[in-house]
Amino acid sequence: MxxxxxxxxxxxxxxxxxxxxxxxxxxxxxxxxxxxxxxxxxxxxxxxxxxxxxxxxxxxxxxxxxxxxxxxxxxxxxxxxxxxxxxxxxxxxxxxxxxxxxxxxxxxxxxxxxxxxxxxxxxxxxxxxxxxxxxxxxxxxxxxxxxxxxxxxxxxxxxxxxxxxxxxxxxxxxxxxxxxxxxxxxxxxxxxxxxxxxxxxxxxxxxxxxxxxxxxxxxxxxxxxxxxxxxxxxxxxxxxxxxxxxxxxTKGGYPHFMLKEIYEQPESLASTAAGLEPAQLEAVANALLAARNVYIVGAGTSYHAGLTLAFILPRLRITPIPVISSEYAIYEDLYDKDDLAIAISQSGETIDTIKAVKAMRERGVKVVAVTNVVGSTLSRESDVVLYTRAGPEMGVAATKTFTTQVLTLAAVYLTALRALGHDVAEHQRELKAVPDLARKTIEKTAGTAKELARRLRQRLSAYYLGRGAALPVAMEGALKLKEVAYLHAEAYPAGESKHGPIALVEEGFPVIFVFSDPNTGEKTLSNVAEMKARGALTIGTVPARSDYAKKLDVAIEVPQTSELFAPILHVIPLQMLAYFTAVERGYDPDKPRNLAKTVTVE
Known part of the structure; x- marks a missing residue:
């Protein structure tokens, strides 16, 4: 690197x-x-x-x-x-x-x-x-x-x-x-x-x-x-x-690239939405519906973005196989010409993802790339390319990478849904509204995230919990806190937390819940109660005007939208929480130790 x-x-x-x-x-x-x-x-x-x-x-x-x-x-x-x-x-x-x-x-x-x-x-x-x-x-x-x-x-x-x-x-x-x-x-x-x-x-x-x-x-x-x-x-x-x-x-007046790029997300999302090409989306959707196996391949943040699609594909009667890029060999004997891989990488140069794609293509797997960089290796190694058009991302900790990838993958899902004969007009209107909702999320939640960072700066560890499609958002939130604030943060399926992890919870232990999946909110509340009973500081990203806020010590309200686009809005305050916690702890979030932007060596 x-x-x-x-x-x-x-x-x-x-x-x-x-x-x-x-x-x-x-x-x-x-x-x-x-x-x-x-x-x-x-x-x-x-x-x-x-x-x-x-x-x-x-x-x-x-x-x-x-x-x-x-x-x-x-x-x-x-x-x-x-x-x-x-x-x-x-x-x-x-x-x-x-x-x-x-x-x-x-x-x-x-x-x-x-x-x-x-x-x-x-x-x-x-x-x-x-x-x-x-x-x-x-x-x-x-x-x-x-x-x-x-x-x-x-x-x-x-x-x-x-x-x-x-x-x-x-x-x-x-x-x-x-x-x-x-x-x-x-x-x-x-x-x-x-x-x-x-x-x-x-x-x-x-x-x-x-x-x-x-x-x-x-x-x-x-x-x-x-x-x-x-x-x-x-x-x-x-x-x-x-x-x-x-x-x-350049930083454009912001103290760090990471903060600048968090605030750039409405513009980046608008660019992504405007650049979605119907012919490309239809080609991907048709391949998705026709595939025997669907592999969703990525590393780090891109893997988490891929999981947001993997968690909803079963509703199309598709069983996805999420693949961490460096572990592609696990499924090597299964790869077949009737399979499809959706490979995700901001730079298009992540070496583990490139190697996974090459191994798949050698066995005839059709590859769809989701990337931000025109002419990148991944784009050239793929059969179809969906560009996120997020603009350059200079911060090592990916922010607009995640949200624009999620938007692109949601567009793929909608196109497949429409191909099956469903009416997606309302979802299409929501897609166009996402950039403005992201702007409102930043405006409404920055202050709360900054205040919370002051409470987290002396902590040594935290849990991020979510159920269903909220879990990838929790995973991404935990990754951000680890990357830039150097706090040990673990993401778990909320229901799994009582099978061991809860043993670490004591008075003031931060537990961040993600309520981006409307189908799992009530069950997640039971996990909130379990954590509060052990003295945890319970924090949650919740849809505005929901009852979930009353059950938490600190609620970060984001605008309401469907579960397809909710991951985009719910991850933004978690990005800001990581950023402000890093700053509170005296670290430069643009230069996290031991990390580099694009992982180009194994």
């Missing part, structure tokens, strides 16, 4: 190259922030790097003063070797003329390293990445030009990678390659960019090419060249215009 940014200009830019690289890294810091570094060519290769956050390292080593026309930058989340100056990227060859940055894992690095050491190469770091620089150096020594040496090096490495490399002896190109890990090209006038994701390039250009798995090539200031299996690709036909503005990828 690392971030890559490289840029090459036809002539020296108005701002120092180092400043441009530093700004690119700041856009990428959510992908990893235990170390940072840059490499530029300016009368030789200059490398500056160290452990620490981007701003700290940049100031310490004077990034902003570095000059040149070609450079690489990297922010790291460690996978091989501890976060320190030696292991920080970029890595260089023995002669100090080749610099490489990398996101992913080189699986066979140990054997390559041993081979290269026998040939006299000296390694400075514990990382897997360094072997790439030495491989290219080795093949250049054998008489190959840089691009040929780079290609030969790629033929030797196994694993997931996005790579960018510069050579001070051939400084008019940045060489790149991709396998599984995300990589894009930003196409400019008099410059080109290689980067891990779209928001990083928006300060410079909105014209983007998504590099596909197995592709490699180079950029110069005026050319983008891509090959696959030795065959040049038509890059001009693949340029896409990104509708996001650079401002959409």
């Amino acid at each position: 690392c971030g890559i940014f490289g840029i090459i200009f036809a002539e020296r830019p108005r701002r120092p190259l180092g400043e441009i690289l530093r700004r690119g890294l700041e856009r990428l810091e959510y992908r990893g922030y235990d170390s940072a570094g840059v490499a530029v060519v300016d009368r030789g290769l200059v490398v500056k790097k160290d452990a620490g956050k981007v701003a700290e390292v940049a100031q310490r080593y004077g990034f902003d003063s570095l000059q040149g026309v070609v450079g690489l930058a990297h922010t790291r989340w460690a996978t091989h070797g501890k976060p320190d100056q030696v292991n920080a990227h970029p890595h260089v060859d023995c002669r100090g003329v080749i610099a490489v940055v990398h996101n992913g894992i080189i699986e066979n690095y140990a054997e390559l390293k041993e081979e290269l050491m026998k040939r006299g190469h000296v390694f400075r770091s514990e990382t897997d990445t360094e072997v790439i620089a030495h491989l290219v150096e080795e093949y250049k020594k054998q008489g190959l030009d840089t691009f040929s040496a780079f290609k030969k090096a790629l033929s030797r490495v196994r694993g997931a990678y996005a790579i960018a490399l510069i050579d001070a002896e051939n400084p008019r190109a940045i060489y790149f390659a991709r396998n599984l890990s995300p990589l894009i090209i930003g196409v400019g006038e008099g410059f080109n960019i290689v980067a891990s994701d779209i928001p990083t390039v928006l300060d410079h250009t909105k014209r983007v090419i998504a590099v596909r798995d197995g592709e490699y090539g180079y950029i110069t200031a005026g050319e983008v060249y891509i090959e696959a299996d030795g065959v040049p690709q038509d890059v001009a036909a693949r340029i896409e215009e990104i509708p996001w503005s650079a401002e959409m990828a």
